[in-house]
Amino acid sequence: MEDPFSKPPAVPEVLPLPGMGARLVRLQGGDVVPLVRAIEENWNSLHDWMLWAAEPPTLIERTADLLSAHDRWERGEAYEYKIVMDEEPARIAGRVALRIKDREGDIGYWLAEEHRGKGLVTAAVMALEQVMTQMPQIESAVIFCDAANTDSAAVARRAGYELEEIFEEPPKVPAGSGRMMRWRRQIAPRS
Numbered sequence: 001m002e003d004p005f006s007k008p009p010a011v012p013e014v015l016p017l018p019g020m021g022a023r024l025v026r027l028q029g030g031d032v033v034p035l036v037r038a039i040e041e042n043w044n045s046l047h048d049w050m051l052w053a054a055e056p057p058t059l060i061e062r063t064a065d066l067l068s069a070h071d072r073w074e075r076g077e078a079y080e081y082k083i084v085m086d087e088e089p090a091r092i093a094g095r096v097a098l099r100i101k102d103r104e105g106d107i108g109y110w111l112a113e114e115h116r117g118k119g120l121v122t123a124a125v126m127a128l129e130q131v132m133t134q135m136p137q138i139e140s141a142v143i144f145c146d147a148a149n150t151d152s153a154a155v156a157r158r159a160g161y162e163l164e165e166i167f168e169e170p171p172k173v174p175a176g177s178g179r180m181m182r183w184r185r186q187i188a189p190r191s
């Protein structure tokens with residue numbers, strides 16, 4: 001019989017962001033309407049930088065996205081959260097993802113324009129670090145961003161990531177420069 005005490009703890013579905021008036025909550029299928037609304041309200045900046053935002057969102061496409069997010073969570077492949085402000089629990093203020101790739105946790109994020117400039121995403125990235133420390137296979141966390149996306153690079157820097165490499169890649173988003181940054185932060189001590 002499997003020893004239940006040998007298993008790593010389950011990934012929490014709610015992560016507090018202390019002092020931010022907000023929390024991270026696991027994305028679920030029922031989030032599709034507020035998700036589409038949040039994407040529509042922040043369309044220009046998301047379209048500029050996010051690969052999935054090439055076309056305006058639809059309920060069908062975002063439902064598929066959320067079903068896929070559900071499956072990936074259950075399979076332990078990726079953990080996706082919405083950012084929820086305490087004062088607006090029915091709305092979605094942003095989204096963060098932790099994708100598990102072998103020994104790396106790959107983090108992605110976006111935030112509604114009205115909530116930028118308060119440190120919310122930096123706090124969210126740091127909260128995901130707490131999750132990764134509970135995952136024995138994870139050695140480090142990475143953040144990829146376009147070299148021209150200074151707001152995104154600033155999140156990585158503020159959260160304690162180090163710029164590991166800048167590499168050429170044909171731009172895949174409208175504001176892309178063709179130069180990508182990879183930021184890394186060690187999670188487990190190097191053996």
Ligand SMILES: CC(C)(COP(=O)(O)OP(=O)(O)OC[C@H]1O[C@@H](n2cnc3c(N)ncnc32)[C@H](O)[C@@H]1OP(=O)(O)O)[C@@H](O)C(=O)NCCC(=O)NCCS
Nearest residue numbers: 045049109110111116117118119120121122144145151152
């Ligand atoms: C990238 C993005 C999430 C950054 O949002 P943001 O609000 O700048 O990031 P944070 O939530 O970490 O907040 C940092 C800002 O809050 C300020 N701040 C205020 N209080 C803070 C605190 N307690 N801790 C940290 N920062 C704080 C910082 O000074 C910074 O503002 P500044 O850039 O004017 O100096 C946002 O610009 C976005 O969604 N862009 C479009 C999508 C995108 O590019 N995603 C990333 C793709 S790789």
